[in-house]
Amino acid sequence: MAIGLRHNKHSAKKTASRLRRQIRVRKKINGTPDRPRLVVTKSSKHLFVQVIDDVAGKTLVSASTMEADLRGASDNKTDKAKTVGGLIADRAKAAGIEAVVFDRAGNKYHGRIAALADAARENGLGF
Structure with missing residues (x-):
């Protein structure tokens, strides 16, 4: 029982720290047309x-690993993140978006987040 309580306190601290980082970053960056x-x-x-x-309050383009073609793939999570990065870059370019401001939402720039960002840059999205 004590192990479960320790784990819950630890995950609550991690979540609170991520939310603090997210708020700190969100004050500085803003999406414009x-x-x-x-x-x-x-x-x-x-x-x-x-x-x-953020000015219009609209989502222009989206992609996720929940899409049908990625959901059934047997790749690991990092490979799926690379695929999603390529997808978002292609969809953004098709919508006429060349440059974006990257918001990692308080997550560390490491692992899946870094793989997604690198793949988006390689496919022509500027940030």
Whole structure:
């Protein structure tokens, strides 16, 4: 029982720290029509990416690992993140978006987040 309590306290601290980082970063960056915000939301299994125009309050483009063709893939999570990064870059370019502001939502720039960002840059999205 004591182990479970320790784990819950630890995960609560990690979540609170991530939310503090998210708020701190969100104060400084903002998505405009010229450079919308590319925000990454991460769960334990999936990754969700949106390109948002904060002035209009609209999601312009989105991609995630929940899509049918990626959901059935047997790749590991990092490979799926690379695929989603390529997808979001292609969809953004098709919508006429060349440059974005990257919002990692308080997550560390490491692992899946870094793989997604690198793949988006390689496919022509500027940030």
